[in-house]
Every structure is written in C-alpha cells, then in structure tokens.
Amino acid sequence: QGHTDIPLNERGRQQALDSIAIVKKIGIQRIISSSLSRAFETAQIVNQALNVPLESDKRLWEKKFGYYEGKASAEIEKFKIEQVDKLLEFEPETNQHRAPDMEPYKEFHSRIFDAVKNALEKYENEKILFVSHGGVYRALCRHFFGVTDHSPNAQPFHFAKNGNTWQMHKID
Secondary structure (H helix, E strand, O other): OOOOOOOOOHHHHHHHHHHHHHHHOOOOOEEEEOOOHHHHHHHHHHHHHHOOOEEEOHHHOOOOOHHHOOOOHHHHHHHHHHOHHHOOOEEOOOOEEOOOOOOOHHHHHHHHHHHHHHHHHHOOOOOEEEEOOHHHHHHHHHHHHOOOOOOOOOOOEEEEEEOOEEEEEEOO
C-alpha cells in the first residue's frame, strides 16, 4: 500500500476497537499518528475512548514503494525476475533491490526516526501512542533489535529504555 491513501476497512476498524482495552491500561497522554487515512482513522477510533490530544505527522507515513504499490506479491516477483535491469541499488537493510520510484531505505529510516525523536523530545514527560504502519514498525525493530519482526495490525507494543538498551514488549 505504501503512500497510496486507502481508507481503513471494517476489519481495521474492529482491530482498532479491540486495541482500546489494551491501551487504556497504559495511561496514554497523547497520540501521534501518520496522516494517511487508514492510520489516522485508527487513531481517531482509539481516541474516542482516550480523549487525549491527537496530532498527525506525515513523517510517520509508510515507506513509498513506488512501482510496487497496489500490486500483488506474485506480480512484484514476476517484475523482479523479468525486469531485473530496472531495479535500482541493493539495500542491505531490506536485503532487496529498490524498485523504480521506491523511497530509499535510508531516507525512510531518517524520516521516521526524526518524527519519533522530535515527539519524544517535545513531549518527554508524556506517554505517547504512535499510530503508523507495518513498515515503520519493522524499521524500528530492525534499528533497535537487529531483526525484522512482523506484527498483526493494531497490536500495541511498549518500547522502554533500560540503561543504553531498548526493550520491546507486546502489550496484551
């Protein structure tokens, strides 16, 4: 999906509703969301129960996938095989070659970390809920833990710093 601004579907709305009981226990004081409608609507649904300040930040958008956006996995794999000469530089972070018009991983990484860092500095004494996208979550996991993790939609995680080490915990 990437930068394609598709609306949240009924399943996504239900997942957002299901996450409310979990995040209410945390004492969230602010929500910062991607401004893509599928994420922002998720944040709005959760905020109906939390009633905290809600803001959007375009830097939390999903990675731009360029040519791959809107295409099925099989179509992408076929393109990779047939059009290998059109693929761009190899990105070791994703272990893939970049497609035409795809956002470079380093730019994506810098964009999301600027957003998170700015928010954490601006609201350093608040518990913030970031509502974003799978690629953003995977980039955070890759950065802090050296692994690419996959998570179901609307699954909250708590990131906490213990000395110089970050830890991540699934919140049930």
